[in-house]
Amino acid sequence: MTITTLNIQGMTCTGCVNSVKRAVGSLPGILQTQVSLERSQVTIEYNPAQVSPEKLKIAIMDAGYDVKD
Numbered sequence: 001m002t003i004t005t006l007n008i009q010g011m012t013c014t015g016c017v018n019s020v021k022r023a024v025g026s027l028p029g030i031l032q033t034q035v036s037l038e039r040s041q042v043t044i045e046y047n048p049a050q051v052s053p054e055k056l057k058i059a060i061m062d063a064g065y066d067v068k069d
């Protein structure tokens with residue numbers, strides 16, 4: 001398993017946190033998603049055989065947030 005942390009722009013409330021969690025959780029191969037509103041970060045544990053970091057970013061951006069590298 002792989003763990004990655006992404007910096008997110010545009011999260012302002014717990015509704016945003018839940019949107020990001022849902023967007024990431026809808027992908028295959030996601031084991032755990034932790035979102036920090038204070039740090040504007042999401043930490044994702046995933047199976048790299050099933051999902052790529054690029055797909056994680058796209059899912060978050062599709063939900064309406066920006067991902068900073």
Ligand SMILES: [Cu+2]
Binds near residue numbers: 014
């Ligand atoms: Cu919000």
